[in-house]
Amino acid sequence: MNPALGLAAFAAVSLATVVIGFYGLRISRTTGDFYVASRTVRPWWNASAIGGEYLSAASFLGVAGLVLLSGTDALWFPVGFTAGYLMLLLFVAAPLRRSGAYTIPDFTEARLESRAVRRVTSVVVVLVGWLYIVPQLHGAGLAIRITTGLPAWVGQVAVVAVVCVTVVAGGMRSITFVQAFQYWLKLTALAVPLLFIFFVLAGTGAPAVADAAVNPTGVSPAGPYQSISLFVALLFGTLGLPHVLVRFYTNPDGQSARRTTLIVLGLLSVFYLFPTAYGLTGRMFAPELARSGHADALVLLLPGRIIGGTAGDLLSALVVAGAFAAFLSTTSGLVVSLAGVISQDVLGGSVRGFRLAALVSAIVPLGFAVMTESMALAGTVGLVFAFTASAICPVLLLGIWWRGLTDAGAIAGMVTGGVLCGGAMVAGSLLGAAGTPPWLAQPAAWTVPAAFAVVILVSRATKSRVPRTITRLMTRLHSPERPLATER
Template sequence: MNPAVGFAAFIAVSLATAAIGFYGLRISRTTGDFYVASRTVKPWWNASAIGGEYLSAASFLGVAGLILLSGTDALWFPVGYTAGYLMLLLFVAAPLRRSGAYTIPDFTEARLDSKAVRRVTSFVVVAVGWLYIVPQLHGAALTIRITTGLPSWLGSVAVVVVVCLTVVAGGMRSITFVQAFQYWLKLTALAVPVVFVLLALAGNGVPAVSQPGTNPTSLPAAGAYQNISLMVALLFGTLGLPHVLVRFYTNPDGRSARRTTLIVLGLLSVFYLFPTASGLVGRVFAPELARNGQADALVLLLPGRLVGGTAGELLSALVVAGAFAAFLSTTSGLVVSLAGVISQDLLGSSVRGFRLAALLAAVVPLGFAFLTDSFALAGSVGLVFAFTASTICPVLLLGIWWRGLTDAGAITGMVTGALLCGGAMVTGTVLGAASAPGWLAQPAAWTVPTAFAVMVLVSLATKNRVSPSAGRIMSRLHIPERPVATERSPR
């Protein structure tokens, strides 16, 4: 790829993101605008914004790379990412919106009437957010190096700078416009090149770049335990992602939250058709990328290899723009959610506190990204899902659906899940992917049930600590709102 093409694509998407973000600044005035867009975001806008922030580096680059490496075993990733939203629709979306909270710590404090639970939840939410931001910065570093030849660190720094500008400028309302635009850009950036690649293959026969049918790797097939554990992580982890959950607070009511989730399911299902197709084409026509450690760059390189010429360069530029949209949208969603938590707990619930918290939320993971090396993007994000499923998910599900949850049970369960899953992640990283046993490489199958069990058992042992307001809060979570006049008024 011509470096100028990649650089121009990056500049174009960054300028578009900044322009849309600053447009949002014009209508971001109140604290509610910065935290939850004053709870006025309609389902289609919100669904597009959720798709924008949820489809991260792991989805845009990592899924195709994993399919290139592992074939059909990697299809569990797009299936799990999408099915997790069905779980969200069934168990979390509407009750969480009815809670009236701004953040997940707000919800746990109100539900359990405990400042200690709030502090532990805040710590876990920030840890999850930072763990999730790091792979986005790694993806940006990979993309800038592959497409422009510039130093990798420039990609990470550029993403942090653009995100900070847009988030600090307009908060949640501004980011909603940005992320909705970025979803459709990402979908276009994957769909159009895939269509052209398939047309080129149909018209020209087999290219000379490689021999069809070449097995790209000798990786063993994943066992039943790994697949089950991965699905547990993806299904339950989606229920605890802070940057996704905070978007439901922006809906007008619980009914809108459910409608938003249904639309997201459709948007995700359409999107994942294209990285899957890219991965399958890559297994046949670009298997050498798996052997030379460039699997995650497959969608960036495929148009130039199989289409070529000016058309290939233009398609490559579109893919690069989509890749940076993925890094920017997910990182901005995470920064918004973390800024809400940090500002409320440490800096005061004000616009100024939100802006300072946003800077802190973005800069800290940048330091971690500089200190760590990128590995398989989808795999690294899968571990973050496992951590989330072992910590935030149990307290949300039990807090919404079980009146008997206590503050002691919630704290003990979250700490247990964090220690077990975090310990497994660290140990597996130290041992290396080739040496780590499966139960460490994919810990969710045992850490998630353990966290749930500890939370339930400790709550049963501390029944006297059930919040006196539990009944009232549970009623608020589960009794549907009456339709309001503004929802029936003509648009």
């Protein structure tokens, strides 16, 4: 690919992001604007924004890379990512919106009437956010290195700089406009080059893409345990992602939150068709990328390899623009959610505190990203989902649906899930991919049930700590006719 076109694509996306973000600044005036866009975001707009921030480096680059490596075995990722939103629709979206909170720690404190629970939740949310930002920055480094030849840190620093400018300028109001735009850019950036690729292949009489599913690349298929554990991580991990959950606080009411989630399911289903098609096409026409360790670069390289010439360079530039939109949108959503938590718990919850917290939220993971090597993007994000499913999901689900939850049970569950899953992740990184047993490589199948069990057992042992206002709280969460008045 022409490096100048790659740089131009990145510059264009960055400029568009900043311009749209500053448009949001013109109408961001209050604290509510910065934290939850004053709870006025309508379903279609909010759904596009959720699609923009949820479809991360793992979705844009990693899913195609995994399909290239593993064929149809990798379809657990797009299925799991999408099915997680079905869980959100059924169990979380509307009650969470009715909670009236700005952040997940707000919710757990209000539900359990405990500052200790809030502090533990805040620590877990910040850890999850930082763990999730690092793969986005690794993806940006990979994209800038592959397409322009520049060092990886250039892409990482550039993404953080653009995110800081847009988030600090207008908070959630600005980011909503930016992420909605970026979803449609990402979809276009994948769909248009793929259509041209299919036209070229059809004209040359190439084998059908479906045949690529059986084309070997030398990678052993995942076993039943790994597939089940991965699905558990993706299904339950979506419920605890802080940058996704904060989006439901921006809806006007619980009904809008449900409608938003339903639209998101449709948007995600359409999007994931394209990375899957890239992966299957790559198994037929670019299998050497799997053997050379460049599977995550498949989406960036395939248009140039199959189409070539100026047309291939231009289509590759479009893909680069979509890739950087993915890194920017997901990182922006995470920074907004983390800034809300850090600002309210440490800096007093003011707009100035939000802006300072946003800078901290972005710069800390940048340091980790620069100091570490990029791994398989989808696999890394899968571990983040496992951590979220273990540490946040049990408390969130039981807090919404079980009256018997206590503060002691919530703290014990979050600590247990976080320590077990975090320990498995550390052990796996020390042992290396070849020496890590499946139960450590994919820990969610046992860490999630363990966390649920600890929450329930400790809560039942501390029944006296159930809040006295539990009936009023549960009624508030599950009765659309009675909106919560706790607005700040």
